[in-house]
Amino acid sequence: MILGQDPLYAGDVWDALPVTVLKAVAAFAFLLVAVMLNIWFLRKVISDFQNRVGPTIAGPWGILQTLADGIKLFFKEDLVPDNADRFTFKLAPYLSLVPAFLTFAIVPIGGDFNGDGSRDGLVTILGKDTFLQVADPPIGILFFLAMSSLAIYGVMLAGWSSGSKYPLLGSVRASAQMVSYEAALGLAVAAVVLQSGSLSTHDMVLSQSAGFTSWAILTTGVVPFVVFFIAGTAELNHPPFDLVEAEQELVGGFHTEYSSIRFALFFLAEFMNQITIGAIIVTLFLGGPQGPSLFLPDGWWVGTIWFFLKLSFFLFAFVWIRATLPRFRYDQLMDLGWKFLIPLSLFWLILLSGLRIGDANGWGLGNYVGWFIAWFTGAAFLAGLLSMAVKAARVERLAEAAEKEASRG
Amino acid sequence: MAELVTFAVAAVLISVGGLGVIAARNPVHSALFLIQTLIGVAVLFVVQEAHFLAAVQVVVYAGAIVILFLFVIMLLGVDKAEDLGIEPIAGQKPLAAIVGAALAAAGIVTVVAAVDGATGVAAAPGIGENALDNRYTDIERIGRVLFTDYLLAFQITAVLLTIAVIGAVVLTRTVRADDLLDDLDPVTMDLASLAPAGANDGDHQALADETDHGEVV
Numbered sequence: 225m226i227l228g229q230d231p232l233y234a235g236d237v238w239d240a241l242p243v244t245v246l247k248a249v250a251a252f253a254f255l256l257v258a259v260m261l262n263i264w265f266l267r268k269v270i271s272d273f274q275n276r277v278g279p280t281i282a283g284p285w286g287i288l289q290t291l292a293d294g295i296k297l298f299f300k301e302d303l304v305p306d307n308a309d310r311f312t313f314k315l316a317p318y319l320s321l322v323p324a325f326l327t328f329a330i331v332p333i334g335g336d337f338n339g340d341g342s343r344d345g346l347v348t349i350l351g352k353d354t355f356l357q358v359a360d361p362p363i364g365i366l367f368f369l370a371m372s373s374l375a376i377y378g379v380m381l382a383g384w385s386s387g388s389k390y391p392l393l394g395s396v397r398a399s400a401q402m403v404s405y406e407a408a409l410g411l412a413v414a415a416v417v418l419q420s421g422s423l424s425t426h427d428m429v430l431s432q433s434a435g436f437t438s439w440a441i442l443t444t445g446v447v448p449f450v451v452f453f454i455a456g457t458a459e460l461n462h463p464p465f466d467l468v469e470a471e472q473e474l475v476g477g478f479h480t481e482y483s484s485i486r487f488a489l490f491f492l493a494e495f496m497n498q499i500t501i502g503a504i505i506v507t508l509f510l511g512g513p514q515g516p517s518l519f520l521p522d523g524w525w526v527g528t529i530w531f532f533l534k535l536s537f538f539l540f541a542f543v544w545i546r547a548t549l550p551r552f553r554y555d556q557l558m559d560l561g562w563k564f565l566i567p568l569s570l571f572w573l574i575l576l577s578g579l580r581i582g583d584a585n586g587w588g589l590g591n592y593v594g595w596f597i598a599w600f601t602g603a604a605f606l607a608g609l610l611s612m613a614v615k616a617a618r619v620e621r622l623a624e625a626a627e628k629e630a631s632r633g
Numbered sequence: 634m635a636e637l638v639t640f641a642v643a644a645v646l647i648s649v650g651g652l653g654v655i656a657a658r659n660p661v662h663s664a665l666f667l668i669q670t671l672i673g674v675a676v677l678f679v680v681q682e683a684h685f686l687a688a689v690q691v692v693v694y695a696g697a698i699v700i701l702f703l704f705v706i707m708l709l710g711v712d713k714a715e716d717l718g719i720e721p722i723a724g725q726k727p728l729a730a731i732v733g734a735a736l737a738a739a740g741i742v743t744v745v746a747a748v749d750g751a752t753g754v755a756a757a758p759g760i761g762e763n764a765l766d767n768r769y770t771d772i773e774r775i776g777r778v779l780f781t782d783y784l785l786a787f788q789i790t791a792v793l794l795t796i797a798v799i800g801a802v803v804l805t806r807t808v809r810a811d812d813l814l815d816d817l818d819p820v821t822m823d824l825a826s827l828a829p830a831g832a833n834d835g836d837h838q839a840l841a842d843e844t845d846h847g848e849v850v
Contacts, residue, residue, distance in 0.1 A: 312661065362770055366688035373696025377668070380700070384661065384707050396707065399700060406696075423772060617806075 231346070232354040240352065247358045255328055259495045263290040266543050273547035294488060302484040307387025316385060317489035320378025323371040324496040329358035330367050330425045331503040334513045334528035355426055364424035365413050368504055369406070372459055376402045378493065379468065383478035394477030397554070398461060398468040404561040405458040411569035412452035415444045416508045418576050429512035441509040444576060449509045451569045456501045458561065460494070462542060464549040465557060502538035510534050567610065571603045639680050646673035660706045664699055671695045685772045
């Protein structure tokens with residue numbers, strides 16, 4: 225039970241060891257290769273957007289460019305600034321990397337979720353029935369939230385321990401931003417949990433296995449998906465939310481002082497996080513590894529192919545946004561997070577809870593319409609109050625400041 | 634067996650972390666040791682099958698509270714090793730020893746006095762069947778207890794937290810002249826929002842618009 229409902233752990237724990245190790249190593253290797261391809265993909269797509277050709281030299285279509293860059297970084301001189309807090313400076317890259325990798329462990333990347341309850345995502349590896357995910361803890365998606373809050377430490381401590389002002393400014397921005405958007409992220413996840421009735425990622429995929437219309441993006445009404453996508457991009461510190469490493473203002477942000485392999489670790493963590501967030505979105509909202517088997521013979525690999533297709537779409541979307549949108553100003557960033565995303569996802573969660581209660585109590589059409597009117601009135605009333613409070617505070621602030629100006633002469 | 638090994642590892646993590654918090658000379662290092670302790674406790678919660686508590690331990694304590702500590706330490710610039718020779722409050726060391734010993738004694742007495750030993754189940758009757766119903770996972774059980782037996786306390790806590798948030802906003806709201814930059818009329822250098830209606834019509838407004846565009850380019 226400690227390790228979740230995976231039938232692998234029903235028997236002797238030591239018996240399950242080889243499969244567990246195999247899954248962990250496979251996931252790690254997969255992530256490394258995926259990061260390599262992802263960086264190459266990013267550079268190629270951005271080049272296309274900007275009418276350039278991008279990397280072309282190393283390997284066919286420059287596909288080995290990342291590998292070449294990685295090897296180069298390995299052999300560069302490793303600098304530790306004089307002012308740095310040496311221990312923390314060396315620790316920080318690992319604090320970024322480890323959560324990025326661990327989060328991927330809860331993502332189901334394949335399995336036969338055909339909705340008829342025959343296999344329910346089970347596959348057989350080395351003669352043992354198991355899920356195609358490294359771990360399926362009962363807290364499931366909470367594990368993702370926990371890891372994303374731990375990931376802040378890497379960025380924060382990197383900036384602080386560099387003993388230099390631009391990294392410090394970058395890391396303060398990063399921590400404030402990540403803490404702010406975590407709330408919206410959590411509320412969007414709560415909407416999906418409400419629908420699936422379980423925190424486990426496996427159960428979430430299972431609850432969406434009755435075909436396209438049962439995917440959470442539709443059953444939760446698109447809004448949580450949009451909120452999660454925006455907040456997820458902000459958690460990644462990707463454009464348009466990349467104030468953390470705004471080159472024009474902060475040199476390179478929190479990793480300004482990092483070089484060589486330590487810089488490579490931050491780079492790796494960043495792109496690993498991108499893949500992980502994409503995979504989590506697919507799991508939460510798009511039914512994970514589900515899809516029609518098309519012309520292929522039935523089997524668990526169909527799910528894996530669908531999973532990668534969906535993941536690739538989101539990876540492309542991240543690059544697309546990166547190439548087209550300008551960076552937010554800091555106050556716009558905070559306004560979007562606190563005054564728009566959080567209230568919106570909160571109201572949406574209340575609406576969904578009401579509909580769930582309706583389902584459980586067998587409401588008729590009249591009840592649903594009544595609930596919707598009540599919800600809408602309440603939401604409009606509170607939104608009105610909020611905007612009035614913001615306006616009143618602004619007028620008061622201006623009056624106070626004008627008074628100050630006047631008294632200063 | 635597996636449980637024993639996990640406990641031993643977690644216990645070492647927690648103890649080393651706890652000692653590190655008070656022994657480290659740099660406050661940031663203390664905070665790092667605190668995270669180590671918190672994560673060790675989370676591991677123990679998992680061993681006890683209190684998965685939800687483990688997640689909350691990491692999300693709330695390691696993910697939010699220690700982040701706040703670090704924020705304050707970094708922004709206030711107190712991240713330097715302090716001279717422990719100077720005692721700001723006279724006689725606090727012996728007092729701390731006495732209070733510490735009393736707290737430890739109280740803890741031990743509570744555990745020993747509880748009939749069922751460390752779980753304290755029998756010592757706290759009336760918690761109800763909801764809390765210990767084995768048919769549900771720990772998350773479902775916490776949910777059931779929160780929304781039945783402790784609904785009032787739950788809602789009062791929500792109100793309390795809202796008050797705390799509003800209080801924090803009220804206390805930290807300050808007025809700086811910089812806040813007004815957005816509202817300054819670039820031509821007259823007046824605060825547009827304070828001017829009587831219509832004051833900025835006509836030529837002034839047109840001029841202001843032009844300067845705005847000029848700045849953007």
